[in-house]
Every structure is written in structure tokens, then in C-alpha cells.
């Protein structure tokens with residue numbers, strides 16, 4: 001009875017390795033906000049993941065706080081959802097160690113993100129970068145999450161998490177809930193404005209829109225966005241990757257369907273379309289930017305949120321870790 005009445009649990013996180021991007025908003029945060037009504041949600045600022053590549057400590061601290069302010073400004077409600085910082089809950093690292101002993105070297109070697117990042121950071125390929133998906137599995141499994149709202153690029157990591165959980169359950173019985181990735185139909189993979197063959201990412205600031213960008217910056221970035229030599233606004237990701245990406249952004253920002261957007265811009269060129277996309281994005285980001293800036297000035301409030309978030313998260317995390325320690329044969333202190 002109790003289990004069928006339990007709301008489904010959601011877990012997800014974003015690295016404070018840069019400012020929040022429009023890609024992360026459309027791929028993940030937007031779903032996080034929508035899921036709060038129906039589910040029991042736990043949302044994390046994954047600072048421990050961020051140090052898999054070298055960070056400036058003062059900047060990392062500032063960005064983690066700013067990210068919390070932006071989470072709330074986007075509509076995450078600390079009364080409804082648990083908002084916390086990963087390094088405040090030690091069970092993440094503890095479970096990651098155990099799970100690492102149930103993960104194959106070969107599985108981690110096959111992770112696309114590891115292959116990409118180890119190319120980008122060829123001079124500093126750390127063990128942390130390699131075992132990163134194990135920490136991510138620990139994040140998810142500690143909270144017995146049923147679903148994990150992420151962009152398409154994280155699907156492989158959630159699937160690995162499922163494999164690890166299934167393997168562990170196969171040995172010890174039902175310890176972990178098997179999580180499903182939840183990937184939005186629209187916005188799961190926002191591409192760079194400057195190079196629509198690549199994912200929009202914070203490492204390419206001109207091709208990337210940040211939630212805290214000013215309207216002028218946003219207008220400039222969309223004005224320069226790469227399109228094609230035709231003039232028609234048509235959704236065709238293979239043939240017209242730039243325009244299709246702009247259409248996706250327009251639809252995700254304004255709530256319109258692709259058909260409605262195509263009809264709206266029929267017979268009009270990119271000179272009309274691009275500024276309209278910029279305006280739709282500004283209409284979305286300006287209220288977020290204003291509210292996040294206001295919250296950033298109230299440090300005491302933000303500290304209160306992350307402290308109580310960590311307490312609530314730790315209660316749940318402790319329960320899972322205790323079970324795991326018992327199963328693998330550790331003596332309870």
C-alpha cells in the first residue's frame with residue numbers, strides 16, 4: 001500500500017563548472033521545474049563532479065552559490081524540492097567507492113564523454129575523470145530515484161547507472177531502484193549557435209547563451225548565429241542544422257510547436273527570424289536573471305536553503321548507504 005502511494009522520486013544535477021546555459025535549461029532544468037508538482041524531487045549542484053577538471057577555487061564557490069540562486073529563479077521551489085550541494089552530503093563519495101568496485105574498467109572506457117573530455121584535457125586525464133560516471137551513479141542511487149531528467153548527452157551515464165544497480169541487486173537482492181533517463185522531446189540537444197554540428201557548451205562562449213547574459217549579448221549571439229544559404233525557416237536537422245536549432249530554441253522558449261513556428265515565419269527571411277528567436281529567449285531569461293541577481297544579494301537566505309537541503313538529502317542518503325554497507329559485509333559502528 002505504502003509503496004504504491006509513494007510519489008515517484010526524481011534526481012538530477014548540474015555541474016557548477018561554468019555559468020548555467022540555455023542548453024542546460026532546455027535539456028534539464030525546464031523538466032525539473034515541471035516535475036515538481038507530481039514528483040518528489042531532489043536537485044543537486046554537483047561540485048564534486050566539477051573538480052574532475054581543474055577549477056579556480058574562488059570561482060567554483062561563487063558559481064555554486066550563483067547556480068543555487070539561478071535554480072530558484074528558474075522556478076525550483078525549495079519548499080517542494082530538495083536543493084543541495086553535493087559536497088555537503090558525504091554519502092555521495094562513500095557510495096561511489098563501493099559502486100566503483102562493481103563497475104568494470106571496460107564499461108568506463110566506453111563512455112563517450114570520457115573519450116571526448118580526455119581529448120580536450122589530454123595533459124590532465126585523471127582517475128576522477130575516468131570514474132566520474134560512478135559518482136554520478138552514486139548520486140542517483142542514493143536517493144532511489146525512479147527517473148533522471150537530463151539532456152541527451154547524459155543518457156549513456158544513466159544507462160550505466162542502471163547496469164551497475166542491476167548488477168548489485170543481482171548479487172544482494174533489491175537494494176536500488178532502477179532509474180530511467182527522462183529526456184525531453186524538444187530541447188534535448190541544443191546546438192552551438194556558431195557551429196550547429198556541436199553541442200551548445202560553456203567552453204564555447206560565443207556559440208553559447210548563458211541564462212545570465214544581458215539582452216544585448218543575447219541579440220548579438222543570435223544575430224551571428226550560423227544558418228545556411230537558403231531563406232526558408234524549415235525544420236530539417238540534417239539539411240539545415242543551424243535553422244533547425246534556432247527553431248528548437250524558439251519553440252522551447254515560447255511554447256510553440258514546430259509547425260506553428262514554421263507557419264509564423266513562412267515567406268520571411270532569417271533577418272526577421274533570428275531577432276524573433278532572440279526576443280523569445282530574452283523573454284524567458286530576463287525574469288530569471290532579475291530574480292537570480294536579487295537572490296544573490298541575500299546570502300543568508302541562500303545559505304539557509306542549502307543547509308536545510310543538505311540535511312534532508314543526507315537523511316535519505318544515509319538510509320541507502322547503511323543498507324549497502326550491510327549488504328557488502330561491513331561491520332556497523
Ligand code: TYM
Pocket residue numbers: 011012013014015016023024025026027028046049135136139140148149150151152153154157187188189190191199200201
Ligand atoms: P552537465 O553539468 O554537463 O549538464 C547539465 C544538464 O544539462 C544538459 N545539457 C544540455 N541539454 C541540451 N542541450 C545542451 N546543449 C546541453 N548541455 C547540457 C545535460 O544533459 C545535463 O542534464 N554528469 C552530469 C551532471 C550530473 C548528473 C548527476 C546528472 C552529475 N550527477 C546525476 C543527473 C544525475 C553533467 O555533466 O551534466
